[in-house]
Amino acid sequence: MPHEDKTLVLYDTLLRDGTQSEDVNFTVQDKVRIAEELDDFGIDFIEGGWPGSNPRDIEFFNEVKKSKVNPAKICAFGSTRRAKKSCENDESIQALLQSGAANITIFGKTWDLHVTEALKISLENNLELINDTISYLKKKVSNVFYDAEHFFDGYKANPEYALKTLKAAMDAKADCLVLCDTNGGTMPDELVDIIKKVREVTGEYPLGIHCHNDSECAVANSVLAVRNGITHIQGTINGYGERCGNANLCSVIPNLQLKYGYDCVEDENLKKLWSLSRLVNELGNLKHNIHQPYVGRAAFAHKGGVHVSAILKNARTYEHIKPELVGNTQRVLVSDLSGKSNLMYKAKDFGLELDSNDPKMNSLLEKLKELENKGFQYEGAEASFELLVRKAIGNFTKFFDLLSFRVIDEKRSAIEPPFAEATVMLRVGGDIEHTAAIGNGPVNALDNSLRKALEKFYPSLKTMDLVDYKVRILTGKDGTKAITRVLIESKDETDTWGTVGVAHNIIDASYQAMVDSIEYKLFKDTYK
Known part of the structure; x- marks a missing residue:
């Protein structure tokens, strides 16, 4: 293992590479807002787009100048100059400079297949494009990063030529050579071996990593790259990107910082990771992945009674980190798998101290299992569950x-x-x-x-709104006679809560969920 520099450079490409995901589409205003949050979180470089490719990216670079984003962090992205044009006459190169970005990331071809088949130029000519472009831009902006596109595939096909492309960028004084696994198919052991071979040629020259996730290895490959001396990490919040996505910085950052002790962001900023992940999804109108490591809603959720019994004694028994370190929270779910430990834990959330020997506990547990057997689900309807508990132990007055x-x-x-x-x-x-x-x-x-x-x-009901309504068919083989589950999310000025109803009749199921929502609102306004 080479000597480790514990200070890393974080480079987010969500606003360019991330938007190439088929389900991601941000407005210019969204991109500026996300850039502000990335800056506040502690990302070192924020790639805003390719100003030579579309009007929206040009507009972003104009608008971000008016924002509170540190201009020294903004990067524009583009390719090496065209083979038949000089940098001065290449419109794409000039568009990069006209963007006003303090930094420019240039990608070039390192796989000989792409040089001869895609660009239709000689291998030597490609080396000239890389060197000329970087040399030209180095005189104009603060930093020029070189993305060695398809580097690992290129190295496997023709290692001598792939290394020559890096040498061309080094000779031009690129600020960092970023090794890209563009097709996302490199296995971790291959990646480590190739990085070691690259180090034999580049010495201590700054190296970066840019991984795609087509073989589900992007996070692991990024972490291994850092463990082998790479200090510049590219990825995206939530792992969005073309095809299967990019390395997910929401996993890469805590893995490196909490598991290996690298300096990625301030500890207080790391606590914003959960909210940053959700903000990106909200602005993109994207569904939150509840099972996403570190920042998913289920990442620290416990359902089995044995698990809950253990975490009540010591959370470390079933949690690899404290969820608060990344802004998440521990949750205990209630289901037909639950034991008394789950009920006691959840009741504590409501300010209720339950005795495990109280006969009401047994009847409550049986009631819960009976309801879930009918199709009730309380993971997304904790207000309904609280009402169920309070009614069972006699701690509720009907309104x-x-x-x-x-x-x-x-x-x-x-x-x-x-x-x-x-x-x-x-x-x-x-x-x-x-x-x-x-x-x-x-x-x-x-x-x-x-x-x-x-x-x-009850005039306070005027402040309550229904914000989400979901219907789930539980017995699909029964067609229109199926049992229906309705989940409702409601909110007022201070809180958001979920309720559930289940019935063959969708109106009845809706009524149950609506009444629970109203009762919860009245209860919290009266007693909480």
């Missing part, structure tokens, strides 16, 4: 009783949308309230009718 409800969904003509109306009869204390309301569908009509009946008694 209203349902006497009846009726929902009518009527289509009056082929060209008009259906008409929905709901009628609700409730008892609140000694009063009976009977109301009707319309909506754009049966669930909306029922929600409107419930609120109309209750808001006169």
Whole structure:
């Protein structure tokens, strides 16, 4: 193992390479916001795009200058000059300079196959392109990084030529030679062997790594590269990128910092990793991967009773790090796999101290297993679970009783949308309230009718909104007779909470989830 420099350079290419993922699309405003967060988090270089390729990237470089991002961190990305043009006459090279970016990353061909088949030029001519481009740009900007595209595939095909391309960049005084596993197919042992061979030629010259994830090795390869003396790491937040993605910095950074003691970001900044990951997903309108290491919602979630019993004694028994180090939190899930330890742990979250010997615990556990057997799921509906616990141990006062409800969904003509109306009869204390309301569908009509009946008694319900509504068919083989599970997410000015309902009738399932949501709102406003 070579002498290790524990200080690393982090280079994020989410705003360029990451946007090449088929499901990722950021506006210019999104990109500027993400750049600000990357800067605040402690990323050293932020690749903003390829200004010669599209108007959106040109606009980004203009807009980021007006932001709070440190301009010294911004990188523009482009290729070596064209074979038949000088740098002065190459529009793409000039667009890089016109972007105003303090740093430029240039990629060049290192695989002889690409030189002869894609560029259709001689191997020697390609070396001239690399050297000329870097030499020209070095006089214009703070740093020029050389991305040796397809380096590992190129080395395996023709090691002598691949090393010559690095030598051309070194002679031009590139600030770092970035070895790219562009196709993402290099295995970890191959990567380490090739890096060692490169070191024999480059000596102590700064080296970087840029890995794609086509063989699920991008994070491992990036970490191994650092363990073998590379100090410049390229990747993307959440691992977004073309095809299968890039090295996921949300895993690379904590692996290096927490497992090996490298200096990546300040410890306080590392605690922002969870929120940074979610921000990127929110701005990209992308679903959060709950199983993502370190920053996924399930990364420190415990479901089995044996696991929960152990973490109550010592969290290290089933957690490889403290989740707070990356801004995440420990969670205990409740399911039919749960034991008393899960229930006691969750009850503690609600401020309830349960006795494992209390007969109510056994009945609660049996009730929970019975409900989950029917299709209830509490991992995403913790408000419903809290209500279940409180009602079971007698720590809940009802706010209203349902006497009846009726929902009518009527289509009056082929060209008009259906008409929905709901009628609700409730008892609140000694009063009976009977109301009707319309909506754009049966669930909306029922929600409107419930609120109309209750808001006169509980005005705080006006501050509650439904923000998500999910329907899941649990018994698909039954067709339209299937059991339906409804998950509802609600929020007010301070909190967000989830509730669940299960029934053959989708309106009934929706009603259960809506009532739990309302009851939770009233309970927390009254007692919390």
